[in-house]
Amino acid sequence: xxxxxxxxxxxxxxxxxxxxxxxxxxxxxxxxxxxxxxxxxxxxxxxxxxxxxxxxxxxxxxxxxxxxxxxxxxxxxxxxxxxxxxxxxxxxxxxxxxxxxxxxxxxxxxxxxxx
Amino acid sequence: xxxxxxxxxxxxxxxxxxxxxxxxxxxxxxxxxxxxxxxxxxxxxxxxxxxxxxxxxxxxxxxxxxxxxxxxxxxxxxxxxxxxxxxxxxxxxxxxxxxxxxxxxxxxxx
Numbered sequence: 001x002x003x004x005x006x007x008x009x010x011x012x013x014x015x016x017x018x019x020x021x022x023x024x025x026x027x028x029x030x031x032x033x034x035x036x037x038x039x040x041x042x043x044x045x046x047x048x049x050x051x052x053x054x055x056x057x058x059x060x061x062x063x064x065x066x067x068x069x070x071x072x073x074x075x076x077x078x079x080x081x082x083x084x085x086x087x088x089x090x091x092x093x094x095x096x097x098x099x100x101x102x103x104x105x106x107x108x109x110x111x112x113x114x115x
Numbered sequence: 116x117x118x119x120x121x122x123x124x125x126x127x128x129x130x131x132x133x134x135x136x137x138x139x140x141x142x143x144x145x146x147x148x149x150x151x152x153x154x155x156x157x158x159x160x161x162x163x164x165x166x167x168x169x170x171x172x173x174x175x176x177x178x179x180x181x182x183x184x185x186x187x188x189x190x191x192x193x194x195x196x197x198x199x200x201x202x203x204x205x206x207x208x209x210x211x212x213x214x215x216x217x218x219x220x221x222x223x224x225x
Contacts, residue, residue, distance in 0.1 A: 004157070040217055042216050043158075043213075045212065048211070058212075090157070096211075101146055101211065102211070103160055104211075108156045109157065
């Protein structure tokens with residue numbers, strides 16, 4: 001059974017703080033994703049990674065960076081948190097197939113509040 | 116610009132009612148369309164639709180895709196309070212990228 005875990009369910013940070021959100025998957029998946037979810041906007045892709053040390057920008061990468069030093073772990077970094085980054089953050093992982101879609105498995109989410 | 120639009124954004128019905136959730140899309144390099152259910156945790160996968168006109172069914176839930184008119188519907192019959200959730204529609208673009216709609220928040224009152 002695939003398991004994707006995120007380091008915190010709830011997080012409160014102050015404006016300007018550096019914030020790390022961690023995601024770990026236990027299924028040896030090549031692909032990992034970070035989304036944010038906001039009411040009325042759905043899930044939007046921030047960054048994804050298809051291999052260790054590889055990363056690609058998604059639709060809304062501004063204000064975020066990522067790190068993938070190990071296959072099972074994908075970190076989202078907010079260099080200087082701002083109030084407009086208050087959101088639910090969801091991590092997902094999937095295996096990499098031969099050009100066809102492989103199901104993404106989601107973690108439980110981290111609700112980040114920046115005050 | 117790629118977009119996926121769900122309607123309604125919010126729906127409140129009574130237990131036992133039948134509901135239809137809509138998802139329309141304009142996405143380049145369309146591969147397939149997915150439906151997810153999200154309660155207070157991770158989204159869980161419901162259906163993947165790739166071909167037009169073929170209904171996918173799981174218990175009281177069913178879904179169909181129309182690739183000519185670029186939409187999909189998700190039907191839930193004989194709704195129960197446990198069906199209360201956010202229902203997400205997403206289009207698979209290329210090999211791995213998902214483009215999500217806004218979600219429909221469904222509330223089932225007893």
